[in-house]
Amino acid sequence: MNFFKSAKQLIKKYKHGIILSYFFIYMAWFTYLERTVTTVFTPVHSKLDDYIPFNELFIIPYCLWFIYIFVTIAYFFLTSKTDYYKCCAYLFIGMTICLFIYTVWPNGHYLRVNLDELGRSNIFIDALSKIYSLDTATNVFPSIHVFNSIGAMIAINKSERLHSIKWLQWFTFVLTVMICLSTVYLKQHSVMDILGALILNIIMYVVVYVPAWGKEAKQLKQELSKAS
Numbered sequence: 244m245n246f247f248k249s250a251k252q253l254i255k256k257y258k259h260g261i262i263l264s265y266f267f268i269y270m271a272w273f274t275y276l277e278r279t280v281t282t283v284f285t286p287v288h289s290k291l292d293d294y295i296p297f298n299e300l301f302i303i304p305y306c307l308w309f310i311y312i313f314v315t316i317a318y319f320f321l322t323s324k325t326d327y328y329k330c331c332a333y334l335f336i337g338m339t340i341c342l343f344i345y346t347v348w349p350n351g352h353y354l355r356v357n358l359d360e361l362g363r364s365n366i367f368i369d370a371l372s373k374i375y376s377l378d379t380a381t382n383v384f385p386s387i388h389v390f391n392s393i394g395a396m397i398a399i400n401k402s403e404r405l406h407s408i409k410w411l412q413w414f415t416f417v418l419t420v421m422i423c424l425s426t427v428y429l430k431q432h433s434v435m436d437i438l439g440a441l442i443l444n445i446i447m448y449v450v451v452y453v454p455a456w457g458k459e460a461k462q463l464k465q466e467l468s469k470a471s
Contacts, residue, residue: 263331292433307418316330386439
């Protein structure tokens with residue numbers, strides 16, 4: 244009896260986790276696009292891409308992205324519903340916009356290097372080879388990798404619990420920059436994909452966080468008015 248009571252309380256406490264079911268929709272949609280958008284697409288390219296050298300060491304921050312996003316969402320899920328809802332709204336709506344763009348405007352690139360012709364072999368190249376085989380060079384603009392990284396950084400920065408932790412703010416900033424750089428140094432994305440993600444971040448920031456700013460500013464103005 245106590246078990247069912249505890250389970251019921253736990254479900255009630257964490258019922259906000261239901262919105263994480265979005266990942267099933269996302270993965271189904273993204274997988275469909277990966278299987279259908281293969282050869283017929285608009286190439287995304289910038290002249291700057293040609294000057295960026297390939298460096299397999301960037302596989303480290305590139306893969307840290309998965310942990311970064313998971314830990315960010317999990318932390319807010321367990322500690323703050325307000326931050327959790329804002330973070331999820333920011334990321335999920337943005338990711339959906341990306342998928343919509345991929346659907347109506349199939350895009351990709353021809354930037355990847357031939358790993359077999361590099362003349363060297365190491366654990367980083369082996370890991371990247373695996374990623375190349377699983378992730379096609381399509382559905383790249385805007386970059387979801389870049390969009391989510393910046394979104395997570397903003398969510399951490401806007402959190403009342405975390406905003407004052409300076410080392411964390413600097414750490415997430417550096418990690419985000421390294422992840423963004425990794426996408427072009429591994430030839431997973433074009434500079435244009437990063438630009439597209441930056442523009443989408445600006446839009447989502449205005450949608451998710453600016454209204455809250457306006458409300459807080461109005462409340463602060465009313466409190467100052469009463470005090471005077």
